[in-house]
Amino acid sequence: MTDPHRAGFVSFVGRPNVGKSTLMNALVGEKVAITSPKPQTTRRAIRGVVHAANGQLIIVDTPGIHRPRTLLGERLNDLVAATLGDVDVIAMCFPADEPIGPGDRFINAQLDDYPRAKKVAVITKVDRTPRDRVADQLLAVSQLREWESLVPTSATDGIQLDVLVSELLALMPESPPLYGEETTTEESRTDRIAELIREAALEGVSDELPHSIAVTVEDLVEREDKDLLEIYASIFVERDSQKGIIIGGGGSRLKSVGSRARRDRAARRLPGVPVAAREGRQGVAARPEAAGPPRLLSGRADRDSPLLR
Numbered sequence: 001m002t003d004p005h006r007a008g009f010v011s012f013v014g015r016p017n018v019g020k021s022t023l024m025n026a027l028v029g030e031k032v033a034i035t036s037p038k039p040q041t042t043r044r045a046i047r048g049v050v051h052a053a054n055g056q057l058i059i060v061d062t063p064g065i066h067r068p069r070t071l072l073g074e075r076l077n078d079l080v081a082a083t084l085g086d087v088d089v090i091a092m093c094f095p096a097d098e099p100i101g102p103g104d105r106f107i108n109a110q111l112d113d114y115p116r117a118k119k120v121a122v123i124t125k126v127d128r129t130p131r132d133r134v135a136d137q138l139l140a141v142s143q144l145r146e147w148e149s150l151v152p153t154s155a156t157d158g159i160q161l162d163v164l165v166s167e168l169l170a171l172m173p174e175s176p177p178l179y180g181e182e183t184t185t186e187e188s189r190t191d192r193i194a195e196l197i198r199e200a201a202l203e204g205v206s207d208e209l210p211h212s213i214a215v216t217v218e219d220l221v222e223r224e225d226k227d228l229l230e231i232y233a234s235i236f237v238e239r240d241s242q243k244g245i246i247i248g249g250g251g252s253r254l255k256s257v258g259s260r261a262r263r264d265r266a267a268r269r270l271p272g273v274p275v276a277a278r279e280g281r282q283g284v285a286a287r288p289e290a291a292g293p294p295r296l297l298s299g300r301a302d303r304d305s306p307l308l309r
């Protein structure tokens, strides 16, 4: 039996200069799906997506946890709290070559406020640290809490990054891919639109369908006769029983998903002409050539999936 596909959200935390950005960039590598931060209501800024054979890691940026000294600091901490409250895994970074200090202890203590997220420790910069010091650091970090996993890495030398990815993936929920593998930075408009539709579809049902839905934008058609962008998208759910939740009685929820996504798109001034999703019979999931109701499908939504054709 093959391993189930997993996908979920991870945030890297740690005091300044511990190597978070370097690590995130190394993990995302050339497979950057989204480079620009996306304004989002629940997921905050997405740094990038790591595509692996059996899963996807969506790396979410946080502005950094710190002791608030100013109102701005408090606001930033609120933002951090909203983000960390929503991720599947929090990966805390510790440099191999510096002793654990009060800053690390403060952040580690804050992680208790996010019980939903699994906690992983990442030891960074092992390339420039003698082995015995790395071993001491592993011991010291392991005494801070019961980590789900503890991984020594070097982002600059590419040491154990594959191990980190597989450890993180193993902690993610089973889920179809949440972002299309074919997405590139140039297509970030499509990503953003898909994310808006996803948010709209999850509105009010997030407990029932936490990571179970994926949205792919199939086509964008700029209407010649009107100042309109028609969006054709498919919503994928994992189980048949979830279709009804998304569609709603008589298609009512699906219709409101379309309206909400349009409203949010206008509010966020996403690039492109003003949008109106053609509602087909039931809103967001119709394609130009599709006769009949929107395709609301079960199963994996990867590029090779016949579900996408």
Ligand SMILES: Nc1nc2c(ncn2[C@@H]2O[C@H](COP(=O)(O)OP(=O)(O)OP(=O)(O)O)[C@@H](O)[C@H]2O)c(=O)[nH]1
Binding pocket: 014, 015, 016, 017, 018, 019, 020, 021, 022, 023, 064, 124, 125, 126, 127, 128, 153, 154, 155, 156, 157
């Ligand atoms: N030798 C070595 N240096 C590293 C590694 N990772 C990061 N660095 C260096 O450590 C410094 C800090 O790295 P950043 O990635 O900016 O750290 P950060 O945690 O994102 O810092 P803030 O943005 O201040 O929170 C930089 O000079 C990096 O080049 C590594 O694996 N090995």
